[in-house]
Amino acid sequence: xxxxxxxxxxxxxxxxxxxxxxxxxxxxxxxxxxxxxxxxxxxxxxxxxxxxxxxxxxxxxxxxxxxxxxxxxxxxxxxxxxxxxxxxxxxxxxxxxxxxxxxxxxxxxxxxxxxxxxxxxxxxxxxxxxxxxxxxxxxxxxxxxxxxxxxxxxxxxxxxxxxxxxxxxxxxxxxxxxxxxxxxxxxxxxxxxxxxxxxxxxxxxxxxxxxxxxxxxxxxxxxxxxxxxxxxxxxxxxxxxxxxxxxxxxxxxxxxxxxxxxxxxxxxxxxxxxxxxxxxxxxxxxxxxxxxxxxxxxxxxxxxxxxxxxxxxxxxxxxx
Amino acid sequence: xxxxxxxxxxxxxxxxxxxxxxxxxxxxxxxxxxxxxxxxxxxxxxxxxxxxxxxxxxxxxxxxxxxxxxxxxxxxxxxxxxxxxxxxxxxxxxxxxxxxxxxxxxxxxxxxxxxxxxxxxxxxxxxxxxxxxxxxxxxxxxxxxxxxxxxxxxxxxxxxxxxxxxxxxxxxxxxxxxxxxxxxxxxxxxxxxxxxxxxxxxxxxxxxxxxxxxxxxxxxxxxxxxxxxxxxxxxxxxxxxxxxxxxxxxxxxxxxxxxxxxxxxxxxxxxxxxxxxxxxxxxxxxxxxxx
Amino acid sequence: xxxxxxxxxxxxxxxxxxxxxxxxxxxxxxxxxxxxxxxxxxxxxxxxxxxxxxxxxxxxxxxxxxxxxxxxxxxxxxxxxxxxxxxxxxxxxxxxxxxxxxxxxxxxxxxxxxxxxxxxxxxxxxxxxxxxxxxxxxxxxxxxxxxxxxxxxxxxxxxxxxxxxxxxxxxxxxxxxxxxxxxxxxxxxxxxxxxxxxxxxxxxxxxxxxxxxxxxxxxxxxxxxxxxxxxxxxxxxxxxxxxxxxxxxxxxxxxxxxxxxxxxxxxxxxxxxxxxxxxxxxxxxxxxxxxxxxxxxxxxxxxxxxxxxxxxxxxxxxxxxx
Numbered sequence: 036x037x038x039x040x041x042x043x044x045x046x047x048x049x050x051x052x053x054x055x056x057x058x059x060x061x062x063x064x065x066x067x068x069x070x071x072x073x074x075x076x077x078x079x080x081x082x083x084x085x086x087x088x089x090x091x092x093x094x095x096x097x098x099x100x101x102x103x104x105x106x107x108x109x110x111x112x113x114x115x116x117x118x119x120x121x122x123x124x125x126x127x128x129x130x131x132x133x134x135x136x137x138x139x140x141x142x143x144x145x146x147x148x149x150x151x152x153x154x155x156x157x158x159x160x161x162x163x164x165x166x167x168x169x170x171x172x173x174x175x176x177x178x179x180x181x182x183x184x185x186x187x188x189x190x191x192x193x194x195x196x197x198x199x200x201x202x203x204x205x206x207x208x209x210x211x212x213x214x215x216x217x218x219x220x221x222x223x224x225x226x227x228x229x230x231x232x233x234x235x236x237x238x239x240x241x242x243x244x245x246x247x248x249x250x251x252x253x254x255x256x257x258x259x260x261x262x263x264x265x266x267x268x269x270x271x272x273x274x275x276x277x278x279x280x281x282x283x284x285x286x287x288x289x290x291x292x293x294x295x296x297x298x299x300x301x302x303x304x305x306x307x308x309x310x311x312x313x314x315x316x317x318x319x320x321x322x323x324x325x326x327x328x329x330x331x332x333x334x335x336x337x338x339x340x341x342x343x344x345x346x347x348x349x350x351x352x353x354x355x
Numbered sequence: 356x357x358x359x360x361x362x363x364x365x366x367x368x369x370x371x372x373x374x375x376x377x378x379x380x381x382x383x384x385x386x387x388x389x390x391x392x393x394x395x396x397x398x399x400x401x402x403x404x405x406x407x408x409x410x411x412x413x414x415x416x417x418x419x420x421x422x423x424x425x426x427x428x429x430x431x432x433x434x435x436x437x438x439x440x441x442x443x444x445x446x447x448x449x450x451x452x453x454x455x456x457x458x459x460x461x462x463x464x465x466x467x468x469x470x471x472x473x474x475x476x477x478x479x480x481x482x483x484x485x486x487x488x489x490x491x492x493x494x495x496x497x498x499x500x501x502x503x504x505x506x507x508x509x510x511x512x513x514x515x516x517x518x519x520x521x522x523x524x525x526x527x528x529x530x531x532x533x534x535x536x537x538x539x540x541x542x543x544x545x546x547x548x549x550x551x552x553x554x555x556x557x558x559x560x561x562x563x564x565x566x567x568x569x570x571x572x573x574x575x576x577x578x579x580x581x582x583x584x585x586x587x588x589x590x591x592x593x594x595x596x597x598x599x600x601x602x603x604x605x606x607x608x609x610x611x612x613x614x615x616x617x618x619x620x621x622x623x624x625x626x627x628x629x630x631x632x633x634x635x636x637x638x639x640x641x642x643x644x645x646x
Numbered sequence: 647x648x649x650x651x652x653x654x655x656x657x658x659x660x661x662x663x664x665x666x667x668x669x670x671x672x673x674x675x676x677x678x679x680x681x682x683x684x685x686x687x688x689x690x691x692x693x694x695x696x697x698x699x700x701x702x703x704x705x706x707x708x709x710x711x712x713x714x715x716x717x718x719x720x721x722x723x724x725x726x727x728x729x730x731x732x733x734x735x736x737x738x739x740x741x742x743x744x745x746x747x748x749x750x751x752x753x754x755x756x757x758x759x760x761x762x763x764x765x766x767x768x769x770x771x772x773x774x775x776x777x778x779x780x781x782x783x784x785x786x787x788x789x790x791x792x793x794x795x796x797x798x799x800x801x802x803x804x805x806x807x808x809x810x811x812x813x814x815x816x817x818x819x820x821x822x823x824x825x826x827x828x829x830x831x832x833x834x835x836x837x838x839x840x841x842x843x844x845x846x847x848x849x850x851x852x853x854x855x856x857x858x859x860x861x862x863x864x865x866x867x868x869x870x871x872x873x874x875x876x877x878x879x880x881x882x883x884x885x886x887x888x889x890x891x892x893x894x895x896x897x898x899x900x901x902x903x904x905x906x907x908x909x910x911x912x913x914x915x916x917x918x919x920x921x922x923x924x925x926x927x928x929x930x931x932x933x934x935x936x937x938x939x940x941x942x943x944x945x946x947x948x949x950x951x952x953x954x955x956x957x958x959x960x961x962x963x964x965x966x967x968x
Contacts, residue, residue: 479661479662479665480665482658482662483661483662483665483666483669486662486903486945486948486949486952487666487669487903487945487948488902488903488906488907488941488944488945488948489903489907490903490906490907490910490911491906491907491910491925491940491941491944491945492941494910494925494929494937494941495673495937495938495941496673497929498929498932498934498937499673499934571789575789575791578791579791579792579793579907579911582791582793582911583910583911583914583926583929584926584929584930585929597791597793597794597797600797601793601797601915606797606800606801606805607800607805607812608805609801609805609806611801614794614797614798614801615798617794618790618791618794618797618798621789621790621791621794622786622789622790623789625788625789626785626786626789629785629788629789
């Protein structure tokens with residue numbers, strides 16, 4: 036049985052301007068210990084997808100359809116009370132480490148201990164010992180254990196958040212742009228740490244990012260998202276070497292390759308689609324440079340280009 | 356060149372007025388204000404009332420057909436006093452606000468424009484005025500000057516400018532660095548010229564909405580000062596009505612018709628200014644859109 | 647705490663105090679006419695008082711010396727002589743200070759408690775009728791003259807319903823059996839004035855709390871707290887509110903001006919024997935030394951309170967503490 040199976044997930048937001056279809060029929064799956072990267076531009080639905088797993092949506096958000104099977108149980112159908120028991124224990128989150136991902140007026144150790152005390156029967160002392168052990172694991176000096184978040188550097192804050200995420204031994208960890216605010220050296224350290232811990236504890240990971248280069252080195256699978264839908268999905272090597280969706284191809288071209296020839300970095304012209312009234316047909320059609328008549332009227336289904344590798348384009352096979 | 360600028364300004368003004376009529380809050384505020392302006396200036400023409408006529412009716416009589424809102428402690432028509440007293444609150448509020456706006460703008464712009472020691476000094480003074488308890492200060496000034504309407508106007512104007520000054524200074528600081536100021540300086544324009552022609556037009560919109568809000572506070576201040584006995588005995592005013600109601604014991608007799616209507620009018624008038632001021636703020640400063 | 651922060655705050659407070667002193671000093675002298683004849687206008691003044699005032703203010707000496715004399719006397723605690731009471735101003739004020747402190751303290755506690763509560767409800771139920779009602783309440787209380795509310799309360803609760811006494815701090819002419827009885831009597835007299843005064847500030851507090859909480863609720867650490875499995879209530883009370891209520895601390899001090907204006911009116915209307923009512927009486931009697939003394943002392947208290955609030959904020963917000 037797979038660890039996580041997301042089937043035809045639809046997450047909508049009820050706003051004053053209408054219903055925003057932030058996630059519109061998204062499917063993917065993860066085995067135990069596997070890592071998938073969710074890539075796409077801002078607003079494409081990657082964070083919303085991840086938040087939907089534990090139903091951590093804001094007031095206006097709701098799951099409008101589909102299933103989220105965690106070890107066979109459908110989490111989309113669970114009540115808030117049941118979900119609370121599973122949160123952090125089965126799935127935890129690491130946010131972008133900018134200042135306010137940790138509560139600024141609470142000591143870091145206290146925030147980590149809170150997670151522990153919520154899900155396990157521990158005394159304050161035992162909790163503290165566990166916190167110190169976690170600090171060790173993520174290589175933060177134990178002298179910082181009674182400090183406040185603003186006293187940590189950016190990289191250390193990220194480590195602290197990873198420590199907190201690991202506290203209850205989750206099977207799946209979601210990283211929402213965990214390295215975006217960090218400089219490149221620290222970024223590499225954090226990703227290395229995440230990889231090591233994952234292997235040690237057999238954790239699966241959903242890595243959300245807009246940076247394709249990270250995905251290549253740290254994930255097994257990659258799902259390229261656009262306009263609330265999955266544009267292309269498959270093993271990371273296959274997708275990166277053989278991109279079949281025009282969007283994926285443009286994305287790759289937008290990232291310069293240090294080894295390749297010298298060529299101009301090309302950005303993708305146009306704007307992201309309106310998710311209240313999305314364009315009929317393929318959502319990428321207004322910006323696609325290989326667009327044809329049928330793209331404007333009919334939504335493309337997922338077509339298999341190679342085993343395990345699919346793309347949502349009418350002409351996916353042609354580009355393979 | 357001048358024509359293009361005029362056209363742009365005209366368009367901005369049109370946009371502003373349109374936005375004003377679209378916002379529910381500003382419409383309510385405008386309606387209230389229009390009502391009270393009419394009441395204050397047209398009302399007296401339609402409804403006769405003599406402030407000096409004591410004993411037109413019995414003292415503290417409840418509402419009746421003769422006197423729709425009853426009589427006060429001197430037998431005067433409460434409704435008449437209410438209508439004729441509206442003028443006082445409006446005039447004092449607006450005049451005092453004008454004074455405070457002028458002082459505040461001058462201080463704020465000078466402070467922001469010149470910077471350095473002048474800025475530090477003016478800001479300390481402004482801070483002091485912000486911190487000072489306004490009512491005791493007003494009372495001391497009013498006591499020294501004597502109780503008359505004009506003195507109240509001056510007292511309120513001279514004590515309420517600090518908030519406007521802060522605002523003007525902040526806006527001046529952001530405008531000061533812009534290109535057209537540099538350009539003007541490079542062609543040798545004098546300080547006053549720059550402050551008047553370049554900085555003031557940019558500061559003005561923000562000050563304007565702030566001014567409407569200050570008016571609301573000014574009206575409340577006038578009412579309070581009058582209630583405490585610093586008002587003008589010779590003119591009808593809502594504040595003085597409440598002063599007499601309290602002093603004459605209308606409260607313990609339960610003569611609600613005497614003290615409730617003026618209070619309600621004050622609340623409505625202040626709300627009118629507050630609504631209008633807030634909607635100005637929202638329109639002119641989109642960052643403040645309500646959540 | 648950060649010593650640079652502390653020093654800066656002390657410096658600012660000192661300068662503000664100095665400016666207040668200068669304003670106070672000049673108030674009396676900038677007025678048209680000889681200050682001496684102004685005092686003479688007061689029917690209560692007599693020649694010995696006049697001589698005292700002359701020597702006190704040193705009217706025959708140069709301005710700078712006069713100012714120095716003024717400062718020296720202030721430091722000695724000599725705020726002048728009250729015309730009406732024929733006592734040193736400082737004594738008159740001192741005897742009434744307690745009543746105002748009791749009133750202000752009670753009102754502030756009610757206002758903070760209610761303000762945080764209402765703000766929290768309004769934020770958590772944003773967009774619902776409750777939110778609009780709380781907003782409406784804040785608006786109306788802002789537009790309402792404090793004394794008017796007091797008058798209406800008296801008319802309704804005291805005269806019409808007879809629930810509370812109208813006048814004073816204690817029932818006069820009564821000896822109390824014990825402390826408990828005295829406390830109950832005080833409470834009965836304190837209730838309406840304190841509530842009236844609280845209404846003045848509660849609106850502001852709840853609006854600040856509401857917007858502060860809405861800001862906080864959109865932060866990442868709130869989502870993290872939810873993700874950890876905390877109940878909605880615990881998320882709000884343990885993570886959101888402790889962050890959201892920090893701005894209220896600063897506001898308490900800034901609002902002090904309103905509190906004082908409100909206390910003045912409430913004490914006048916309810917005949918509460920505090921400094922506010924004292925100022926009203928001094929006004930009626932044109933007792934200038936008393937007026938000035940009250941103004942000075944009240945200003946000093948406000949400056950002190952602002953300073954204390956700055957310190958407390960620096961202590962509560964760990965970002966400044968370290």
